[in-house]
Amino acid sequence: MQYNFYIVDDDRSIRQILKNIICQYNLGDVIGEADHGITAVHDIPILNPHIVLVDLLLPVMDGIAIVSELKASNSKAHFIMISQVTAKEMVSKAYTNGIEFFINKPINVIEVLSVINKVKEKMKMQEVIQSFEKAMQGINMLKGLTAHQESTGYSDKDKIKKILSQLGIIGEAGSNDIVELLLMLMETDENSRNHMLNQKMSELYNRLNLRYVHQYEITSNTAAIEQRIRRAINKALSNIANLGIEDYGNELFTRFSNTIFDFGEIRKQMDFIRGKTAYGGKISVKKFLEGIFVILKNE
Template identity: 65%
Template sequence: MNDRFYIIDDDKGIRRVLKNIIKQYDLGTVIGESDNGKDAIKDIKVLNPPIVLVDLLLPGVDGIGIVSEIKKMNIDTNFIMISQVTSKEIVSKAYTMGVEFFIHKPINVVEVISIINKVKEKLTMHEVINSFEQAFHSMSMLRDYKSNMKTQTVSERDRIKKVLSQLGILGEAGSNDLVEMILLIWEEDDTEKQRLLHQKLSELYKMLNKRYEDDHDASSNVGAIEQRIRRAINKALANIANMGIEDYGNEMFIRYSNTLFDFKEVRKQMDFARGKSNYGGKISVKKFIEGIIVELKSE
């Protein structure tokens, strides 16, 4: 996907750094830039960029003001805010107004790439959902489709993918296995859900493999399924730990560090990432799956 970016920052050097990162790592195309909010709002109305990187502190209209104005115009733009500000009130206000993520100054290349890729994952997921909806509309089947169980399955599938996207593992091979395993459990009634959650993991892996055979006429090695799932969850643990290191008040860190993982293990992973320990945290596949099911029930 060749995404289009618009950059707003009154520091020419920052704009140049961001443009270079986007170009060097083939993240997309910068279609415009501005050093002030007034001109930026005019440009965004015309250019309609999918992703806007906007500085919080700007002369005239600040970053939050820009986001507010664009949202009022119902322009479908995803905002990434750039800031040195650490005030929780200001950060909370930015999220409320529609900011997707924060990039902290001074600019860190790894953080910029990571945040942009997360927003791109979200855009990709929305495109997939929209394409499904358009297909169902064109066949005059959307209303009937929503009335049966398949609609619920598609809906739950998207909600599971949203969580995995927030954890930064939607692109991992094991993410597909996780989605299918969670759906395998979720589709059952409450009594059967509890029974499956108390099954040995080896049995759940076998059931998932049989699901692949029955639904897709495809089989996978049970051991390979287990390894893919464990690698994906380990990646999620590392990502959550990094969120906590960058911002202990991060909404995703607070939400998932204790529901999908044992918080003590998250702390160990944080110490490992900081170089304070030779060992990272450990995962529990069962706790991770149970945590996402709890998330599905709570929404």
């Protein structure tokens, strides 16, 4: 990180010596200087230097007054006092008002380097602490969000959509029909649900069509519903087969290939994709629905 410096001293030669040291030892850039406090108080909030070297004894406004005023205006700069004064009361007052280190006059290169490097180390440590604090805030926010989700829970609709998203068909037109069909089945007791699943699929499509009319005032037809659902499930079959071709041990492939599809049909689809056969695997809408119920029950 390149640090910026601002120097306040009414002695031009002192300012030049400090600039030379900063430049010669690649300590940073001097972005401003002043020979009295009024200019410094005006410039520093605008230039926003990292480190300010300020003389204690200045006309009109001394170094302690400069630091006090800048600190009061929430300046983030780090202040190093330059002074010949050794009186304990004055030094104590300077530290109380925000001075972090002293450089004694006459200027000594080794002391300047040592003090500036100490300030830099302190700044780096503050940056590390701030990064940890931000990280902890992020973790706490995540914990809070997770706790909120655990307390409120995911809706059945959200859980179904998550599965369809994993299958890669959430954007398919038939995905909405699958969600509504599953919700319709979940709203009944287990005996009624089993009875409905034992019926012909055309009966379920008719029930879903009536649900659209009564709950959403949407007019559709059974054939269109069936076509959308079968197209979406076929897409899911192809997606899972492709996962198996790329990685037979893929977690989603392992999870879905035997649960919502017949594994033999998945193998046929894989061979079809590879160009080994002329026909792909077949789907069973009923097995697909029953498989999703199994997954939802185990989550």
